[in-house]
Amino acid sequence: MKYTLGVEEEFHLVDLDTRDLVPLAEEIEARASRKVENGVDSELYRSMIEIKTTVCADLAEVRSQLGTLRSAVAAAAGELGAGVLAASTHPFSTWRGEPPGADERYQRMAATYRQLVREQHIVGCHVHVGIPDPDEVILVMNRARALLGPLLALSANSPYWLGADTGFASWRTQVWRRWPSSGMPDPFASRAEFDAAIAELTALRVVPDATKLYWDLRPSVRYPTLEFRVTDVCITIDDTVMVAGLFRAIARHCHEAALAGEPEDDVSVDVLRSGVWRAARDGLAGQLIDVPGRRLASAAEVVRGLVDRLRPALEANGEWEEVSTLVERVLAKGNGADRQRAALARRGEMTDVVDTALVRG
Numbered sequence: 001m002k003y004t005l006g007v008e009e010e011f012h013l014v015d016l017d018t019r020d021l022v023p024l025a026e027e028i029e030a031r032a033s034r035k036v037e038n039g040v041d042s043e044l045y046r047s048m049i050e051i052k053t054t055v056c057a058d059l060a061e062v063r064s065q066l067g068t069l070r071s072a073v074a075a076a077a078g079e080l081g082a083g084v085l086a087a088s089t090h091p092f093s094t095w096r097g098e099p100p101g102a103d104e105r106y107q108r109m110a111a112t113y114r115q116l117v118r119e120q121h122i123v124g125c126h127v128h129v130g131i132p133d134p135d136e137v138i139l140v141m142n143r144a145r146a147l148l149g150p151l152l153a154l155s156a157n158s159p160y161w162l163g164a165d166t167g168f169a170s171w172r173t174q175v176w177r178r179w180p181s182s183g184m185p186d187p188f189a190s191r192a193e194f195d196a197a198i199a200e201l202t203a204l205r206v207v208p209d210a211t212k213l214y215w216d217l218r219p220s221v222r223y224p225t226l227e228f229r230v231t232d233v234c235i236t237i238d239d240t241v242m243v244a245g246l247f248r249a250i251a252r253h254c255h256e257a258a259l260a261g262e263p264e265d266d267v268s269v270d271v272l273r274s275g276v277w278r279a280a281r282d283g284l285a286g287q288l289i290d291v292p293g294r295r296l297a298s299a300a301e302v303v304r305g306l307v308d309r310l311r312p313a314l315e316a317n318g319e320w321e322e323v324s325t326l327v328e329r330v331l332a333k334g335n336g337a338d339r340q341r342a343a344l345a346r347r348g349e350m351t352d353v354v355d356t357a358l359v360r361g
Contacts, residue, residue: 001255003248003317004130005056006225007066007240009233010123011359012085013047013077014093019354021047021093021121022082025101031076039069044106045098048123049073049084055130059241059319066237074359084359087336088123088158088172088232091344091353095121095162108208116179122172125155125233127244128225129251134191136255137219137226142187143254146265146291148216148230149275150303151250154327155231155243156283157336157357163350169283169337170232173276181207182214184273187264194219216276226251230276235336235357242326246306249313249323256313267291283337284330300331 015022023046032040041050051069056062074084100106100117110117131137156169168174176182181201188194198210207213210221216230228247234240275289282288288302289295292309307314307327314320334342336357343356 001252002057002130003252003255004225005059005062005244005248006053006128006130006223007056007062007244008050008052008126008128009066009070009086009240010043010048010050010125011073011233012087012090012121012123013049014083014085014090014354014358016078016081016083019083019093019351021090021095021098023047023098024077024080024082025049027080028073028076028082031079032072035072035075036069039065040073042101042103043123044100044109044117044120046101047098047121058317059245059322062244063237063241066240070237070359083354085354085357086157086233086235086359087340087354087357088170089161089175090121091160091340092163092350095119112208113179119175122158122175123233124172124229125231125240125243127228127231127247128220128223129228129248130223130225131251131255132224134219134224136258137224138188138191138194139258140226140251140254141185141217141219143257143264144217144226144228144250145184145187145272146267146275147250147254147306148184148228148272149279149288149291150299150306151228151243151246152230152232152276152279153283153288153299154246154303154330154335155234155239156280157232157234157340159337159340160350160353165341168281169285169335170280172232173230173280176214179214181212183216184269184276185213185215185218186269191219232336235339238326239330239336242323242330245314245317245319245323246310246327248317249310249319252313252316253310265292267294283335285338303327303331 025042053065
């Protein structure tokens with residue numbers, strides 16, 4: 001089985017003079033689309049933009065497509081005096097007063113979720129891993145839930161909110177947690193049980209449809225994939241490639257374990273949620289919950305333990321050397337939150353934080 005990949009990255013748009021948010025998504029999308037035929041879309045707010053790869057066979061293809069798409073949107077933004085910010089929250093610009101995009105679905109969201117939508121000035125990175133059988137997607141999701149914390153710690157890239165240090169490495173995660181269909185899903189016995197749960201949520205109008213499930217991972221409604229949604233957007237393509245490779249390895253590891261009939265790890269949803277919460281708070285700077293080991297350990301130890309656990313899957317995908325090297329690089333230099341804080345510490349200027357996370361064309 002090939003375990004194909006697809007990656008979606010969301011970005012903020014900023015004025016290159018002030019570094020404040022700037023509502024230019026439609027204009028940048030139109031200009032970028034002259035350079036790349038598909039793969040660039042506007043988002044909930046006009047100060048956000050999204051890029052999407054096609055279905056990729058390997059990490060080399062992911063890297064190539066992300067490079068092309070990032071360059072296209074950065075060049076298009078530059079023509080308008082704007083930049084593309086690869087950080088999951090803007091460090092200081094306010095969300096107050098910007099209306100959501102004109103698309104009808106965004107207007108419906110604003111009417112339903114109100115202040116939650118007004119404060120939803122966050123962006124992330126989503127990775128799709130191809131698993132054709134819908135029942136097997138559920139089996140993989142059940143098992144993969146225990147392995148998400150270290151991925152968030154590696155990608156955490158949103159420490160600032162409205163000009164203040166939140167004390168969290170990923171404040172984006174906390175903003176998401178307020179929605180009624182977010183966070184860690186419960187396990188499901190089958191695809192039929194999952195479908196029944198979604199039908200109940202939609203009947204009760206908790207969500208309008210399954211595309212508005214904002215779980216940390218979910219079966220895709222549109223594609224035969226498991227979609228991992230827990231990570232912040234990464235500053236560099238290297239970091240995104242690392243995240244995509246780890247998610248693909250998690251999917252393969254869990255899929256093969258399920259098909260072999262290995263017992264699932266019986267762990268409570270509260271422990272799983274706490275693992276992600278701690279990763280969001282401390283990133284790589286503190287301790288993480290090693291869920292399979294039921295213990296607290298340093299972030300580096302937990303991350304390396306997960307990578308070692310995934311080594312057979314990474315080797316089967318032909319990605320062990322690349323992904324393990326990229327992980328060690330992040331452990332050495334820090335995640336995006338560490339790099340943002342280091343940028344502020346140099347001169348005390350928030351504009352330096354923005355500049356650290358700008359996409360280079």
